[in-house]
Amino acid sequence: MLSEFQQFLDKRKVAWTPADIATDETRIKTEIRQAISSTLWGLEEGYKVNIEIDRQVQRAIDLFPEARQLAAIPAASVATSN
Numbered sequence: 001m002l003s004e005f006q007q008f009l010d011k012r013k014v015a016w017t018p019a020d021i022a023t024d025e026t027r028i029k030t031e032i033r034q035a036i037s038s039t040l041w042g043l044e045e046g047y048k049v050n051i052e053i054d055r056q057v058q059r060a061i062d063l064f065p066e067a068r069q070l071a072a073i074p075a076a077s078v079a080t081s082n
Helices: 002-011 018-023 025-041 043-051 055-072 075-080
Strands: none
Touching: 002 018, 002 025, 018 025, 025 043
């Protein structure tokens, strides 16, 4: 997939180095997968691909168990502990 992307860049005379590709390899692959998914199955499916590497979304998902615990604390006990 990356070799085709590099050929795509070359055809359009976009300057790049192997270090550029290596640095952003995960992002490039994800962007290509997102474009393909969006084209074939719609924008929502493309967004799902992008979420896989979105650090903010992944962190939020990691915090769901803590949020559930906090939501289970009765409001009265929170008010009296202050």
